[in-house]
Amino acid sequence: MRIMKIKLLLFTFIFGLAISSCQELELQPKGILGEPELFGTAFGVQKYFVQLYMNLPIEDFIYYADQGYKPGNNNSWQAYKRSLAGMSGEIYGWNVNMFEAGVGYWPYDYIRIVNVFINNFPNYKDKYDVATYNSLMGEARFLRAFFYQGMAKRYGGVPIITEVQDPVTTSAEELQVSRASESDTWKFIYDDLKFAMENMSETSVSGRANKFVAAALMSRSMLYAGRIAKYTQYLGFDADEAMQGGFIGMDPSKANEFFQYAYDAGLFVETGPYALYTNNYPDKASNFANLFLDKSSSENLFVKGYDAITFGHCYDALMSPNPDFSSFIGAEGGPVLQHMQLYDFPSLIDEQGKPVRFDKRSDIKNDMEPRLQGTCYFDGDELRGKKFDIQRGIYVSYTGTAEDAQSGSNAAPINSAANRKLGNKGQKYNNVLITGNHGMFANKGGENNAFMGAFIRKYIDVNLPTNLVKVNKSSTSWIVFRLGEIYLNTAEAGYELGKRTEAFNYVEAIRERAGCKVTLPAIDQTVSNTYGYPIEAGLQFIRDERGRELYCENHYWWDLKTWRIADQVLNNRYHRALTCYYVFDEGKYIYLDEVNRNNRTVTAPKRAAYERIPQGEINKNPKLLPQNPLY
């Protein structure tokens, strides 16, 4: 019995031990930070801001025209197959489709994160000195303005939310906020940026905003707002419900107010420690190319960095052909001739209309603007130890004018199979190679083929060897704001305000850096109606200068939209290619202006001026109606 009792005791003892070591069902969550840790120190606030910076609406290397922003998603390598530059007609690429309806960008979750900060940060005011506190508040308002600007440039008027709504306790009625008018939306952006400009610090580490960055955003946003105010009237949407309600478009009298804000912001930026990049003078072509690669450039105000380890991008892998320059898919697009000819470009035809003869293919660069040479790679340019070798074909003889080639059509008699030899890589005609090593091949599509006669040079990392040019291995930073853009913003805003001479001073500075032949053209005030409304030639010149300077920096699409000429410029427009042929019986080269081989065009409909408000959001909140025109 005693042994039994001992056993029973032993059992109960172990039982009790086990029960007492029972876990509580209430566990402290591991790995979660609360508000006091984050808002209580400047470093905590910086950590809090990282999620906002990362999701800012910056159309950079990884932006898809048809899918939107893809921050941090290392599986998205196809951005240059579906790029904004392809949609705006700057590049002929894989996908030349038009996605004017947009992707339903609706970043209110990030706006909420900023609003939580702006509303709760005053509780921690006593932990900071006045300057730091104001600077952090200013930074939050800069971030909020950036998100609203991303929506305003797409939709016009959007709901303005500044409070943090609690969906659990608030009624459905209150949660449904209606659209503000377009002018109120831009004014809201102005107010936030004004606060930021006045309160943020003057200096910051690269990649972080300061008061000049806020001014740069002000300069760009207010310029967009001014254009929208002035030119929406020409769209013909006056009867549309959204326009009548003020949700899109503004009274043209407001234009000058916004242009003045942009102009003042531009002057403000000039007081900062920034200067146009001139480190590689006198070689202005390399200087212009290097501007985008030099991380210490004095022209950069705000950059988005990639380290190629956590996040990298595929720009190098998808912009230059494989295998000589890329170890991934290879070039997905090439520059379009219409844009190349905006720069100082040599004439391709002589006085009699015949194609000019060149001794070497690369002689075409002799009269070419250095800035264009810094933007695109032509035949004979060197990259990663190899030279670009681009030619389309061989003409046995070419006795006619450039017109006789009928833009490259197979039907032209001079292009008959007997006279014009096209081919694939390595094929020869009478022992002379028909095409260059990198294109234009007859048997391939636009991928990895010099389809447009040239490749893009801007942003190509010359220091990356070919074997390292792979998916997500590029680490070039995307320059969000640079002084060059600000100068052009100020020039355009100034010209619109009547300050023509001051405007052209900025243009002169840009053109001088570009190496143009004529840096300060005469200010031509004749009015023409090319794109649907009257505009002075001088203003058109400034707009073209933007097209030259900011080519392939994902500005052109927004410029076309806000100038309200997207449907006029992209109206069944054929992408034209710069094609080089060897004239066999002369031993010389000619360049022709041909339509792209697939006869593809790009067309923007009238409604491209605004994107469609996402239908899913309208289903949840009918107060977002009316929808933007023609959707």
Added chain:
Amino acid sequence: MSAKVTIGAIIDETNRPNSTSWSTMKTAWLMRPDAPFYANDNPEFLNGDASVLYVGRNILAEIDPEISGTNRSNTRRLNGTLQLNYNIPNIKGLSLKGSYDYAMELPDETRFKKSYNLFVYNPGTEEYTPVVINSPSSIERSASFNIDTDMQLGIHYNFNLGEHDVKSFLIFEEAYSSWDNFRAYRELLIDSEYLFAGEALNQEGTGGTPGDRVSQSLIGSLTYAYSGKYLVDFRFRYDGSSRFPQGKRWGFFPSVSAGWRISEESFMKDNVAVISNLKLRASYGEMGDDGSAANYPPVLGYGLTNSIGWMFGDAMNGGLRPQAIPNPNLTWYEIKMYNLGLDFGVFENKLSGSFELFRRDRTGLLATSSAVVPGTVGASLPQENLNADRNFGWELTLTYLNEFKGVNYYINPLISSTRSMRIEWLETPANNQFDHWRNRTSGRYNNIWWGNESEYMFTSLEEIRNHNLPMGQGATPGDWILNDWNEDGVINGNDEHPIATTGLPLFNYGINMGGSWKNFDLAVNFQGSYGVFVEYGEVLISPLSFGGNNSLSYFMDRWRPADPNADYFSTATEWIPGYYPVTGHDGRRTGTNLVQDASYIRLKTLELGYTLPKNLYSKSGIEDFRVYLSGYNLLTFTGLKDVDPERPGAAGGASTNTVDVYNYPVNKTFTIGASIKF
């Protein structure tokens, strides 16, 4: 009283080359037959010529760990269990049982990536130019710590009295898990595979999110059987989980089942002797599941995550993600299971079988109400227990055993079928009836495959030109015309309608057969599925993909002009028809052309065995000696052309909806073996 201690361990090590089998298989698929493995056929120089090799990859280098590096995983799982058993004296059938199990899992991984050279031969200069691959070499080490404990304490009481037979128990169980991990990465510039030899520049040291959870349950059961004819079982569970907020942690889930052996009733035994077994059974049970809740009850706060980052200066800074707004009412979701079965046997159980019906309803599935809260609020509503779904189906099994002149044989066919549907599902309201039919899932079957329907192939240019709907600019004979299903004059996404089912098959069936004669035995198993559809992608549907790499020869069966240089768009051109459209045209990649019926029946296993006569070896201490010949996946009958039906594709069937086509293929195996018992 008795005590028992069990200790177990699983220790294993896996080594593979430093590349995924997915990418190696893809390179193997795309390898051109004219691409040499060695530059200039010189075995000292592996070829790296990217103009013939897909993205410059040499598969010989990728599969050799000596060249490209190794991935090594070590798993160690150790557990110890203490069990105590105490039979209460004086009360027969009453006992106490307790057990405590402690398990530790400490896996670690090494990923060693080696940089190596491939070579391109230049015939002009007779030189081999090196191409550097995989630079820089790097080493990554990671370790995880997982602790699981499980404790059970219970009282068991069994007794029988005459015809009555009772079994019951009451158990308290508690399970606790915790996990944590970290990893480090360094680049290697010297020839070593260790972290300490790596460079501090670009080094990474980070850890995953740690966590823990607890669940407690009280489980009770009472089973009563009367004279082997009537059986009743009551059970309950009272479960609590740390994943739910306070006040909502516990859930009560009862279940009951009953069975009636009709064949034991006197009116059956006396009158219908041919029925040797007939049993009717039914059950209803409830269960709770916390599986899809987040690990901790939602709390206002921010979680650190590596997938968010921004560069300030030269450093990539990690960021945060806000947690969802907490829901104070988050709780278990409930599963209700209904089951009805009939077992029968006739002719002394020569023919027997069973038929079963089941239905499983789940309610309280977690869904976020963001579906109906405007996006301008900017926050996800908390997860709430809102959705409900249902799985249901039936199963039939038959077995026939008999003997004929010394040969014992059996046939055992079986078939089962399941479907699932959503009973209540939170979704944004539809805009109109069409949107409701096309896009809403509440109240409908799952696994509907929507697509366009393909009608026929064009056989001539005149047919294309005279067709009543516009075709694209480059249409040629051999192109498919899709059905304008909604007859609106346009062929687009609005013509999509249900054409197949996705996911697992509608019917699964099998036939087991076999027999034995003297010392021979044979077992044959056929297995099949019906009502399963697949869609393939990449190399299986487009020839010469990724810029002219290797291609499957069945693509040669395509529409082409008799004269390869003829103009495709001239009516004078003579065409040779084929299964595929003109190369480069999409016709086999849309609608009902792309989605194929993968129903099949397979001879899955066949085993023929022979037991050696005992007198040959009885003296040597061997009790039993059997040799066998078996095969696996021997024959397959399917309507699918050229592909094994169980090979996952891009969608449908067993695919995971990623590019599964490069996974390791299905095997056919033959085995010879012997089984010896001492």
